[in-house]
Amino acid sequence: MLHSKYEWRNSFYDQRTGEELARQLNLSPLMGSILAARGIHDADDVSRLLHGHLEELHDPLLMSGMQEAVPRIRQALEQGERILIYGDYDADGASSTSLMIQLMRRLDADFEYYIPHRSKEGYGLHISALEQAKARGVSLIITVDTGISAVEQIAFASLAGMDVIVTDHHEPPVQLPQAYALINPKLPYCPYPFKGLAGVGVAYKLAAALLNHEVPNEWLELVAIGTIADLMPLTDENRILVKLGLQSMSRSAFPGVRALLQIAGWKGGEVSSTQVAFGLAPRINASGRMSHANLAVELLTENDDERAGQEAIALDQLNKERQELVEDILEQALEQVGEKKRDPERPDVIVVAGEGWNVGVVGIVASKILERYYRPVIVLAINPETGECKGSARSIPGFDIYEALTDCSDLLHHYGGHPSAAGMSLHRRELGEFEQRLNRYAELKMEPEQLVPWMESDVECALGDITLPALEQLELLAPYGMGNPQPRLMIRGASLQEAKQMGKDGKHLRLLLRQQDILMEAVCFGKGDLACCLSEMAEVDLIAEAGINEWNGSRKPQLMIQDLRVPHMQVFDFRGTRQPLAKLLELIGGLGRIQNAAAESAAVLVNSPVRQEVENQLNELPVWVYDRRIGARQDGLSEYPVHPEQVRSLFILELPNFPVEMNRMLSIFKGLERIYLLHPNITAQEVLRPPSRELFKEVYALLRALTMRRIPEAELLPLLEARTTLSRRMLEMVLDVFEELEFISRQAGELLVNESPSKKPLETSQRYLELARLAEMEQILLHGQIPQISQWLQPQIQVVS
Template identity: 60%
Template sequence: MLHPKYHWESLQTDEDKARLLSDQLNISPLVASLLITRGIRDLDEGKRFLYGTLADLHDPLLMSGMKEAVERIRAAVENGERILIYGDYDADGVSSTALMIHLMTRLGANFDYYIPHRSKEGYGLHIHALEQFYESGFTLVVTVDTGISAVEQVAYANSVGMDVIVTDHHEPPSKLPEAFALINPKLPYCSYPFKGLAGVGVAYKLAQALLGGDTPMEWTELVALGTVADLMPLVEENRLIVTYGLKSMGHSAFPGLTALLSVAGSIKEQVSSTNVAFGLAPRINASGRMSHANRAVELLTTSSAQDAELIANELDILNKERQLLVENIVEEALLQLAAKEAAGHLPDVIVVAGEGWNVGVVGIVASKILERYYRPTIVLGIHPESGECKGSARSIPGFDIYEALTHCADLLDHYGGHPAAAGMSLPKDHLVNFEQRLGEYATDILRPEHFVPTMLTDIECSLEEVTLPVIEQLEELAPFGMGNTYPRLLIRGVKLLECRQMGKEGKHLKLNVSHNGTSIEAVAFGKGELAPLLANESVIDLVAEAGINEWNGSRKPQLLIQDLSISHIQVFDYRGARYPIVKLEELVDKLLHLPSYELRTMATVLSDEVDGLNTSDLKNTPLWVYDNDAGVNPGNEIAVVEGADAVKTLFVLQLPESSHMWNRMMERFGSLERVFLLHPMRKDHEKVQSPSREQFKQVYAVLRQQGYNPIAQEELIVTLVGRTGLSRRMLELTLEVFEELDFVTRTSGTIILNESPSKQPLETSSRYRELGLLAEMEQMLLHGRIPQITEWMHNQMQGQGA
């Protein structure tokens, strides 16, 4: 067995609507079904989803505050006022700032921009910055991707005669700043139809409102960058703008994006949302995390290809430094959590803090810890001198981290964000109380089911349906991202033909799976550690994305596995290994490196002492010894302590001498999920065959020829081997049957044939019946193919359950 990492939930589709949509749009039923699961209800919505244009965008003047903002900016431009663009340091804020710079340049405005330093100043509007620009004669401030919670800062600006136009997309607090205009589709009184815009999306709507049809199409590239980077849902307006932005990036008008695509290793003509999310966004973010975001703004606003190449390489280096820094902080954070676990408690909301941790990367660290523990996570960097703690939070579905922070607002100096991610600052002295309050709040919100990650599957299909034409049609649903993920296919009952690790240190898996004659290669990135748990010819259920593998002009389907499970007991074939103890140690070591695998869940079974066992590491492994009555008994102290119920993984070093022992063992280890066969193969003189009447007649005939005088058993067996061709062990067991039926008498190593035996059918002998079962067991475990053995064991366990 192999348990999936996620709980799988299938999206429901309406087959009748899907068939209708398939006919109306002339698309495959599979794509039509996927549209239905994405909320497309009719033909018009389907057309907009697949074939929408920028003309389908909503009128920006529908957004509350937009009209006032447009009038104020135009007046400022006409009057030559100095305008300040105030942005944020993440990729969305950088994109927003760059777009606003291009807008102000196009309007001919007198402007400058400001982005606070992430670690020195932190998020949001700062009065000291406003003071600086007020003294320099600035009279209008336009925020991008920030400002919706800046009550005090806007009040200061108002007091000195500076007007503030806030454009933002973050969750509005209960008390709003008294700005000249507030533009945020999430404002409760704003009737704008789409609420999911990124900060750069709101800035783009302002540009549309000011320029109308003259808004350059290439600006959608900046919107695409910020929208994807900020994990905004790629639906409705976002989907339209990002689609056009990605197409435009293929022949970008921005030297900075061209240079950045190059250092990220992306193919310029085939830019996807994945390239943006994992290639461009991390490098843009690295500027603000490791240095100052101004450098990223310069990249997106320069007209010089030479300057762009220089800056792009700088950001690439910063990103590599960022990756190393993240790894170091994650290690320190995990040590803190290990100490909490050792103390017996892992909190529902994880809070870790470290002195000197770079606050520019704590959000990434929080994401990595959440992925490992699947709990809401807050990571804070503590300033070594001031004691101020600045951090980031990442959360799980069902737990609104912004609301949780609001519950602790009296402990915080500042906070803001979304239900899934947020930022905050607080004094070091409040840390203990902060963690306690979050835990108390979580107790009323979180239930056991919240801690099991869920993976949504779009549609269940067979392996045969995953063809090149179907995969090409799936691409029609792009761009993929939040709210419009790449279709996840649930495929059940495929057979594993081959499994091998690949990549550096074997971190990834490459599988070959088949069903009804169709075979497809599958890749599972980051799952290389599962290789010891995947037995060839296992039957697998998997959740996968379908892609196309192109190599040397050949194109063929390929699955990208997201999760997989095996519902039956698995059997791993190491029969006849030359050094079984060494192989056993190797397997145990691999399993112990996997999450949730402990020595207590493993057992090694044998019939007697094995050479080398006392000197091996297995002295710390639960050992069990075959027993005629109980099946198996504990063979060492750890087996006594842990018991049989804990055993999920069984290593068979030797076979038992009877099927009864095997059956009782399987019954006792009722929670088995996998069995590793490491026993030696039987030699010819130990071979047991399924007994037949003809074999017994042949043996009895030889006995009659020997007469009724005592004969040494060893001499008799040598004669019988030569005359019957049966193995020595088979003959010994046959003589035991004859003895039970009173055909012979055995005393002191001699055998005497009884002259007047009682006439009893062979089938009445318990040893005859056991011999048949023993032959069946050994034939299966010694010579059976793994699928046969797997089914045999499965049936045994099912019979016990019945």
């Protein structure tokens, strides 16, 4: 058995709709089902989804504030006013700023741009920066990806004689700034149909309004970068903007984009949203996190190939430093989380803070902690000199972290963001109350079931449904991202043919799966340690994304596993291992890497108390000894006694002497999920043979011939061995049966055949029946294949269950 990491949910859809779409549009059944699962009901919906064009974008003048902003900017251009583009330091902000620079250059404007330093200044507009802009002659400020909460700062700018046009996409606060124009589709009074634009998307709309929709296609590359990096939904307008931006990016006109793609490992061909999300976005973000976002803006607006290459290398190095820093802070943060005793059933918000932590990476740390604990997380960097705390929040579905911060707003100097991610600042003296207030709010707003991580699949299918033509059709659903994830397929009952670790240090997992006559390879990244929990021929359920693996001119379907489980108890074959104790400890180590309580839920099984030196090697693992009366008992007085129902992994170092011990052992270890066979092999000659009437007749005839008088049993057994193919152990048990049936008598180590034995059938002997069961058990456990062993154990496991 192997538990899934997530609770699995399958989309509900009308199967007939999927079948009809597939028939009408000549699509694969898989494609039809996925479209239906995503709410696509007719051919027109499919056409809009798969073939969106720029002409379908909404009119930018529908966005509130646009009617005021456009003439004011044109006035500034006509009168030669100095314009300040005020941006943000993340990838969306850098992309927005870069797009506005392109716009200002095209309009031949007198302009400059400003992005605050993340750790020295923090998010948003700053009065000191506005003062300096005024001194440089700025009279018009256009914000991008920021400004919707800057009430005080915009009031200052207005008093100083500077008009401010805000373009933003963050959640508007209750009190809005008195700007010259507010452009934000999320404003409650804004009639714009689509609310999911990124900051760069709003900036693009302003450019479209100013240029009468004659926006250069290559600018869509910047829209794609910011939209993907800021995790905006790839639906509606964003889908069109990003899809066209990615197409342009594959032959980019921007030297900086080309240089970034190359350093991120792009090998040519189409650029995917995944390559932007995991290749470009982290490097762009690294500039603002580790240095200054101006570095990313300079790269994205660079016109010289050589300088662009150098700037891309610098961002790549910053990203590597960022990765190391994240791991260091994460380790410290997890120590804090571990020190706080948490009730796993109780809703709570995790709050950790540390002096000297880099404020630029605390959001990444928060995401990693959320992934581990599945709780809303806030990570704060404390300035040891001022006590100022700046941090980032990440939340789980259904818990609006922006609203939670609003409930604590009297403790905060500043905050802003979205339901799933936010930023804030406060003084360290408020940290205790801040955490308490957040958790009181969570208790009111969050239900326990929200704390169970879940994963949704689009459809349930078989391996046979995942064909190359079907996958080629699925590629039309790209670009993938928030709001339009890559389709996830649920597959049940695939037979595991092979499981291998791969990659550096065995970090990843490769599986070969069979279902009916279909063989398919599956890869699970970052889950190499699961190999120790997957047995030969296990029946595997999985949720996976499907793609096409191309290698040396060959193309075939491949699964990228997102989660998997084995719903039955598994048996693992390590019989005859030369160093069983070393193998046992290796397996325990592997289990420990995927479940924290591996050692506490394991048991080692032997048929006699272990020697002290062996017990020392087992590192205090609980050792159990077969017991004919109760099944098994824990060996000695362990410092850490384990209840048998807590045992999940059973390591069998020795087989029992009697089958009843095996049956009763299984009855006390009721929670078993895995059995590891580590017992030694014995020769075929040593294995007990299934008893039969002919075998007993043969032995009895030899006894009559060899025992005309009383004979010491020690002399008799070698004579019988020499005249039969039976082992001494088998012969001793045959003699036990004869004694029970009164065919022979034993006294003082000597044996005599009874001249007139009573005629009792062999089957009336309990020892005969026990010998039959023991022989069957040994034949199976010593020489059977794992499927045969599992099948043999199943009836006993079902009785236990």
